[in-house]
Amino acid sequence: MLTEIKPKENWKKRLHEIIYEADTPAGKLFDIILLIAILLSIGIVMLESVNTIGEKYSFELNIAEWIITILFTIEYVIRIISINKPTKYIFSFYGVIDFLSTVPKYLSLFFVGTHSLVALRALRLLRVFRILKLGRFIGESQSLAKALKASKAKISVFLFFVLIISIILGTVMYLIEGADNGFTSIPRSVYWAIVTLTTVGYGDIAPHTPFGQFIASVIMILGYAIIAIPTGIVSSEMVKHSDVGLNTQSCPNCAAEGHKDDAVFCYHCGHNLHD
Secondary structure (H helix, E strand, O other), rough: OOHHOOOHHHHHHHHHHHHHHHOHHHHHHHHHHHHHHHHHHHHHHHOOHHHHHHHHHHHHHHHHHHHHHHHHHHHHHHHOOHHHHHHHHHOOOOHHHHHHHHHHHHOOOOOOHHHHHHHHHHHHHHHHHOOOOOOOOOHHHHHHHHHHHHHHHHHHHHHHHHHHHHHHHHHHHHHHOHHHHHHOHHHHHHHHHHHHOOOOOOOOOOOOOOHHHHHHHHHHHHHHHHHHHHHHHHHHHHOOOOOOEEEOOOOOOOOOOOOOOOEEEEEOOOOOOOO
């Protein structure tokens, strides 16, 4: 009985390594081909949106898109059958994106306009981090999320302070410049203060009086200091929440990713990662 199951398990394990991981040459090649297909598909959709190209090469572009869609359909099915718990992949972030990026072409047979949803495939380009073995950047993004969560109280107070400053400065500029210079109301003046404080400077509203220009100069200089404050808050929290680097290991049971380098068991389901 064991000898009959073992070849199947070996085949399934090998397929899982190629499809879900980028630690082997076959896995890297698969992901590179996948990314090329994604880019080609997005390029086709973009070309179809150009009237002159879409009308002249509509047949060729349609055939190419059908070929790519069939390839993505095969890939989606293989991803489902290569893990022990298919529902974990189907309802995961990538599983939903893979499904949404495959069905629009089929829906275009029955509904008009859904083909444009193929642009959702752009989200699948996130797998580039696995191909380039930039797993450590995924770990850093998790550290950043933890840092933002830990510093949310400080950042909230800071944003509230910036809002108060913007309201005060906007009101002052409304009194100084007035409607003749474009500051027709306090909300519009507050909008100008926010745009100036963030150093964006659209230029749709500008002070004309010397005193107003002086205040605007002070706001611009103040803006540089304000931008630096949240950076310092988050940076200090990131130092506290630095984590161990993550790799591209994917659980063969539930397809969970983002395991630590020294992980032996899946953090999600407890399955042995090296079975």
